[in-house]
Amino acid sequence: MASSSTSLASSLPNVSYLVSIKLDRTNYLLWLAQFTPLLQANDLYGYVDGSHTCPAKLLDDKSTPNPEYATWQRQDKQIMSWINSTLTSTVLSTVARCTTSAEVWKSLATRYASQSRSRILQLKFQLQSTRRGSMSITAYIDKLTVKNLLRRFNCTKIDSAASSTCDTRKCTSRSVV
Secondary structure: OHHHHHHHHHHOOOHHHOOOOOEOOOOHHHHHHHHHHHHHHOOOHHHHHOOOOOOOOEOOOOOOEOHHHHHHHHHHHHHHHHHHHOEOHHHHHHHOOOOOHHHHHHHHHHHHHHHHHHHHHHHHHHHHHOOOOOOOHHHHHHHHOHHHHHHHOOOOOOOOOOOOOOOHHHHHHOOOO
16 A cells, blocks of 8 residues: 555645645645545545554664555655645744644644634524515525535535535525515
8 A cells, every 4th residue: 555655645636736725723624625535545645533543663673674664655745735835824823833634633633623613613604694674685595505505604505525514415405584
């Protein structure tokens, strides 16, 4: 796995072409929805979730360097570089001391996932409490359009991308009159 993912990762174009969102304090789930499939499609998700652990630095004879270690380190640093290149400077400063891609991934999830869930709840509440009042029917429908609400909250369709509790299909099927 290491050699195939190494050659694959080094042949990928600049990750900024594939992940158009720079992670800031408000768009974690949107960023995650773009970054996770990139890693999964290239068989690299195990590096960030910790399931593809770093091999021993030395072979069993304790004097011969383990070539798998060097390969793993190179790949992990490539992934870490990809992640870092998609962070705003403010977010990057929060993970600057991390030494592996898994540490960066966990730190970002710990710091920003709960904020995203709060944002989703706020969005759902706003959608449920929207009233027509004196607005024209067109203005009211525009206000209810989930796309417009999501844009205002810097969010997009996030059904299962981050194991989130938000399902925009539920939001759009709910009528608020």
